[in-house]
Amino acid sequence: MADGPAVEVTGISLSSQRIRPGDLYAALPGARAHGIDFAATAVEAGAVAILTDPAGAGRAPAGVPLLVVEHPRSVLGRLAARVYGDPATSMRMIGVTGTQGKTTTTRLAEAGLERAGVRAAVIGTVGTRVGGEDVKTTLTTPEAPDLHGLFAMMRERDVEACAMEVSSHALVMGRVDGVVFDVAVFLNLGRDHLDFHADVEEYYQAKASLFTPERARLALVNIDDEHGRRLAAEATIPVLTFGVESRDADWSAADVRLDRDGSSFVARGPAGQAIRAGCPLPGAFNVYNTLAAIAACVEAGLGEGVAEGIAAAGGVPGRMERVDAGQDFTVVIDYAHKPDAVEAAMVALRRLTGGPLIVVLGAGGDRDPGKRPIMAEIAARLGDLLIVTDDNPRTEDPAAIRAAMLAGVATGDEVLEIGDRGEAIREAIRRAVPEGIVLVAGKGHETGQEIDGVVHPFNDRDVVLAALAERANP
Template identity: 70%
Template sequence: MDHHALSGRPSSPTATPLHDLAAWLETITPVHTVGALAAEVTGISLSTQRIQSGDVYAALPGARAHGADFAGTALAAGAVAVLTDPAGAELLPAGTAAIVVDQPRHVLGKVAARIYGEPAQAMQMIGVTGTQGKTTTTRLLEDGLEAVGITGAVIGTVGTRVAGTDIKTSLTTPEAPDLHGLFALMRERGVSACAMEVSSHALVLGRVDGVVFDVATFLNLGRDHLDFHTDVDDYFAAKASLFTPGRARRGLTNLDDEFGRLLLERATIPMQTFSIRGPADWQAVDIELAGDGTSFTVLGPDGLRFPARVPVPGAFNVSNTLAAIASAAIAGLDAGLVATGIGQGPGVPGRLEQVDAGQDFVLVVDYAHKPDAVEAVIATLRPLTDGRVIVVLGAGGDRDPGKRPIMGAIAARLADVLIVTDDNPRTEDPAAIRAAVLAGTGDGSAEVVEVGDRRAAIIEAVRRAAPGDVVLVAGKGHETGQEIHGEVHPFDDRIVAREAVAGLAAR
């Protein structure tokens, strides 16, 4: 694969004369130019490390330093001009070509879209937002698109896939310049529909600026990111901003969620609804839950009716699947075919992913790392056994500490055995995080054990499992590393769980 694809960019980008770019930008905001705008632009980046020859370097003011302080590095790497604010313009090396605007971050998405030739307009864009289920919904959509014979792409937490090929990205929603570069790569690869997770951070920080989604889908809202948003209302307002004409053409919302119902009043675009509980534009009925997935019937507008299946257990995954099917239909695709594709697909990495190493109990790895998700996943697994549910759980460091005792309380109430361990402690003291989780477990009925080392905790859970029990290793799902004191060590719950079973068999 060429290095452009690895960098998430097209291999033959279009060239835009700098003076044309400045003249176009003048139609949006007052522009002041410095130096000779003679060059042609083929890309844009916020990071000096990602600059390629022909790029505009976007030098934005930061918390600690101004991006313009690093302009020399960007120019040496091949940048042909700098987009910055008046303060940044003062810091540039003499003779640097620059486009100066008052608030460069506010125009960054539109500038990136313009440089890459408005690539998002070349495909159906489906944006999915919500506290839980974004990854599952977008990955299921990808399976569904493939079945309809559509070249698809997906962007989100588990990474980015373009026409079936994985591409490395660092954030759930990449920064605007990287995002539009990715869209240009997708267009080059013949992608005609892209399903994308849209986080509240991405909306507030302008990462999806310059994109108007064909369909915006709202799943639910629970306690999350309260280290970033002041409160739940602020968090909801961020999500709701996606359902406005500047960001989306049509919307879909979940009537089973109180914020989903509230969104119907707030949204300023045409909306459809979905529900697995009652009347809606899109309904799931005749739901039959099983250990390896769920089958149900979809009722859609105009008397539409067809069978569907999700290859992952749990009622909440019926909701996610229904959202995927309805989103595809609103985007103009054949809903029945998409449903067939989802039913035949492989499921989602690290989401209720079963580890089968020949053991006589059910062993599941799941990404649940928030209160609602922990509750939903244990509730899903409970009917799969007459025996015990054994849960391995920790909480991440440097994230909303308020949810730690809540998660401990939920797991201690719903599990039979709870092993509290480390998740990604990041820069915090692991023992202090475990203590916060343990503090919530007092009223629960589960036997609670503390095993700090995550590998040892998984081994302990497997050692305790009797035939027919269910072991859930929660919190990290698809992740392949564990972050401790700022260093990421290789760690995959699925591999460690498999090794634990093998070690048990060897004894």
């Protein structure tokens, strides 16, 4: 229901603090407050209209045109797309979902496209890049108004393709509403976000909602994953499959070779393609990520040159990232903070070393507590030494989180508990031996550590480099 005279809207925002003259202010109900409480501030800043629900409409400032919808979030994405002139339709859109690998896949696609001469953008956990330049955003998938505003900026900068992570939160909360992806990629599904979803089935259904005509034109699905096989059968859009183990996949990887510096293989496609490919990141799971990036770009009509670009690109921040200061052992930083990811990283590294594998691992507070003992059990079983430490405790007692992790460790496994993350990393570096590997897991690219509501500067890479310098110059 619309109430008030017609006005010209030039932008849209959920935040009253970010309103610009000509914007529509989206006053949505929230967990702690209703957006209408801040409507006066938005109007003072130049908002020309308000989108809200019936409860908000009853408290809206007088004289401001209202758009009243029972569930305003359900129309927010489509409305934002319209306000900005449907900018996503001006470029090829690749959306990637999965428990693991979203960041790596999208970043590899972006790097490969840029090197192949395609002006590209990427949106995700590590941040947003447009034409090779970093753009500050706060969420893995920005809220719909910010997302469509980003697309409008990309259009102005002549971006030809955008690869973006699509989280389950984004799908459930409508952040990608108003976007129809040319190719939607499903990588895998494991235990994660059970603090948000009731169970794994609900988590799967959230992911599966990406593979519908309202959200995508073509599905590219990993059928080496059990949930991928289910999705390939249930998706309501055309499906192409990929896999390394499945011989009947449309896209497959042949002649796979793995080493500490990455992998090489031949990507075989449904049109008879035989594309030489490589990835600068170690681990068999990165063969999947690379294959997905190549196949998605080809199926989006962006050419096969992306494979050569990926092979020549650098790594991805905080994703199986090697830190090398001339030491005679390997140090890897990885974002692994869920059971499947910890296992994948450790299996990959175990295959690459004849020496001991030391892992530094914590678990985040205010998140699914059930995964804590599972992660620790995996790390202790697959590693030679597990150092249990703090991740982002947030509002929880760090010692209680560590205790929950330690409860999953079997008797006889070599384990240390060092709450101070910096000291835990330094101890791992001190204990490393030639040809061995140290894995610092959980925080990856992050540059802060959240403790009791305060984010303290902390970067695993910086701490590792300092520890390596201390070891070299005792």
